[in-house]
Amino acid sequence: MTKYSQLISFIRSTFHEPSEFIPLHDPRFIGNERKYLLDAMDTNFVSSVGEYVGRFERMCAEYTGAKYAVATMNGTAALHASLVLAGVSQNDEVLTQALTFIATANARSYTGAQPVFIDVDRETMGLSPTALKAWLSENTEIRKITRQVSSNVSLGGTSEAEGAFNKTTNRRIAACVPMHTFGHPCKIDEIAEICAEYNIPLVEDAAESIGSYYSPCEISEGKISRGKGKHTGLFGEMGILSFNGNKIITTGGGGMIVTNNEELAKKAKHLTTTGKIPHRWEFNHDITAYNYRLTNLAAALGCAQLESLDFFVSEKRKLAEQYAAFFASTSIQFFTEPEHCKSNYWLNAIIMNNKEERDEFLQYTNDHNVMTRPIWNLMNRLPMYAHCQHDSLENSIWLADRVVNIPSSVIVEGYRK
């Protein structure tokens, strides 16, 4: 067991924490958080109306390069609303990862649609375009969409539209939801291309990856080159971000829908704010909508946090470099950002040699007051999703047995909770 004692010393000295508990990820409030929060309280606008919500939305749009951003009460709500807007409903199917946080699966469940769990790539831990393509070509066929999708809420659908249908279940594949695991972008340009080919709306779960960029492949005059990095969440119809307490920046609880589609952005705002038709005093609502809005207090916190995001990302990338150097001389593999990406390194991850070693490691580190956690259990192993269709999930199973997250908070000298 002493084989891990060097790591414990390394982590303790890196985090300047000789004896106390070291969490996996703690927030850091080092900027205008108190100022903006007090300002929101002083103006008495603490709830669903107030200038910080709009300001936070504009800041997120500007930061990510999205044309539009719509704030929500959490990332799960943002994902649920996005799927509704994409036209996902009961009797549809959604292609997604088995290796993800439960929120991805829950948001889809709220629409009534069934999941199909597709494998991930080992080098990204995100949805595998190879597996996606293989599953689609084997299991689907293109048919006419006959069901009218309400255009009042969703992207809409006309009787002439064509879509991919699952040959076995006869259900329409209504969306694809890849996730950027721990902030590392998956091969999103290839996924976007496959989705376009099969006419499947793409909704990115970028909850963990604000601050992460992927350089899409560009082919001009037969030559392949890489474009400038594009922020995750902007490769499909919509993407969602999360500002939960454990994410790289936090609003306490919060989420955001990002999109370049003006119509979707407008519908997203309407759907997440009770579907009220604007009027000075009348209460009129034209759809059954949600109260998913972000509070002004949360948005105030978000504005301040976003001002620190570039600093957080650069500090996290430095920490990842230190970890990489440490693990280089061990038998444990440190997970580094995939090719053609700039990752926010939200949660650092290591890959153990097998499940027994993983369990031994989790036991030792947690016993020594250093918080570590395994990657999530696969969705298809949970009782609610045990009956759902999936492919071989070979890489997902392999990673689920081996991946462990290690302490990843931003290190700020002299920061005291």
Ligand SMILES: *Cc1c(COP(=O)(O)O)cnc(C)c1O
């Ligand atoms: C955090 C997270 C979400 C959203 O979670 P909320 O707590 O609702 O903000 C969604 N998907 C993934 C993969 C996440 O990690």
